[in-house]
Amino acid sequence: MDLSAGVVAAVTPSRRANGGFAAADPLAVLLLGPTGSGKTALSLQLGERFGGEIVSCDSVAVYRGMDLGTAKPTTEERARLPHHLIDVVEPDQPFTAGEYSRQARAALREIAARGHLPIVTGGTGLYLRALTEGLFAEPERQQELRLRLQRSRERHGEDWLHRLLRRLDPVSAARIHFNDAAKLIRAIEVCLAARKPLSEVLARDPLTGFRLLCIGLNPPRQALYQRLNRRCAEMFAAGIVEETRGLHDRYGPVKALDSLGYRQALRVLRESWPIEEAVAAAQQGHRNYAKRQMTWFRREPEVHWIVGFGDEPEVLRAAMELVQDSL
Secondary structure, eight states: OOOTTSOOOOOBOEEOTTSOEETTSOEEEEEEOOTTSOHHHHHHHHHHHHTEEEEEOOTTTTBTTOOTTTTOOOHHHHHHSOEESSSOBOTTSOOOHHHHHHHHHHHHHHHHHTTOEEEEEOOOHHHHHHHHHOOOOOOOOOHHHHHHHHHHHHHHOTTHHHHHHHHHOHHHHHHSOTTOHHHHHHHHHHHHHHTSOHHHHTOOOOOBSOEEEEEEEOOOHHHHHHHHHHHHHHHHHTTHHHHHHHHHHHHOSOGGGGSTTHHHHHHHHHHOOOHHHHHHHHHHHHHHHHHHHHHHHTTSSSEEEEOSOTTSHHHHHHHHHHHHHHO
16 A cells, blocks of 8 residues: 555564563554544544544543534444543533543553553643653742742852752753743752652653554645634534533533633623634634644654545555554
């Protein structure tokens, strides 16, 4: 099969805790791409062909009741294959990238233990990175300590913070300029709060025990924008304003309702914004978001890029061959 339209890279071997690799470890497929690129359709086809289960990688799909604005798989689609990380919390409950990583990694291990293929599907780049690379948990800012450090710098000279950091964390001091007070204060603050050097706090926790196959969808931009415009119009026609009203009445102005689609629907409710203007704003917002997603995903290493939409036969054939060759 001719895959010249995509960028072909080897499957990433799984990492062990000791830094080694294990080719015999189970495969996990990461299916990424911009919103509207057909990831759901492709994930279902791949899952049915290779005995897979879907792990959603979407920061809004985790919320119950937020259906029309998230393009979640439909009830019928979810009945075809097991799905994970969809509808796991209420919209007023906090859900971080770190929590996503914890739950998604657990789902991957459970799926693999059943002998099935985990297929991670979604467009939230931060969640994907949290899953594969891990995140560090920085201590909260301590305003009183920061003020004391700033006053000490004013008393002892501009290089005092750098001298202090050299004693606490020579590695971080070597990469931070002696006159960059903001970064020096934050590094010292983290060292004192975490009781370990910032350079150790920043150490990530990469996913181990899986071989990762990353497949990226890269549809033609104008065709993608046309699909997004249709999706937004259909979203409002299907009743996202009423869905938003119900969510707002139940949970109040929660952060989750600042998501695309819901943000514009709220303005309809609060400001009597004309539906036509809300639709146009949502369309523009989704187009901008798709562009940002592609910028993010192009920085991801070892992605097999396939030009086209996930519901196109030639894209399905190329993706199936990639998975088959990796098993």
